Amino acid sequence: MIKRDAATGVAEVEVYGLGGAGQNVDISMTADGETTQLCTVSLINPPFVSDTTVNFVKKVGNTYCYQIVPRDSSKTPTSNSGNSTILDINAAGKKRQADGTTAYYFKFVCKTPGCAGVYVTVDGQAYRVFYCNVTA
Numbered sequence: 001m002i003k004r005d006a007a008t009g010v011a012e013v014e015v016y017g018l019g020g021a022g023q024n025v026d027i028s029m030t031a032d033g034e035t036t037q038l039c040t041v042s043l044i045n046p047p048f049v050s051d052t053t054v055n056f057v058k059k060v061g062n063t064y065c066y067q068i069v070p071r072d073s074s075k076t077p078t079s080n081s082g083n084s085t086i087l088d089i090n091a092a093g094k095k096r097q098a099d100g101t102t103a104y105y106f107k108f109v110c111k112t113p114g115c116a117g118v119y120v121t122v123d124g125q126a127y128r129v130f131y132c133n134v135t136a
Contacts, residue, residue, distance in 0.1 A: 002066035
């Protein structure tokens, strides 16, 4: 569970598929000791490679820069935060690499305590790349 609003009882959850691109994965939920299959999803590779793929913790005021390389060199990615009051993300440049691909750099500043996802958008489709938990 990512977070739960005690006042409303609404919970935000995130689901991860364990497997390789092209595989189907069952999504299940366990509640009150009973497991129920909710759906089956097909795993895909995102249309980019990132140098950061794991969640981590930073402090308010810290900055972090990450690299995104589109698999299709004709595509230009953008990046944003799931909560811009926690992470302020801006483009930080791009660089043509020796293999002909272009690496795009994004940088964020940790503004307030909390947890926010970092998303990359290619062709109008957003992909969550990692979470940053910001502490005081």
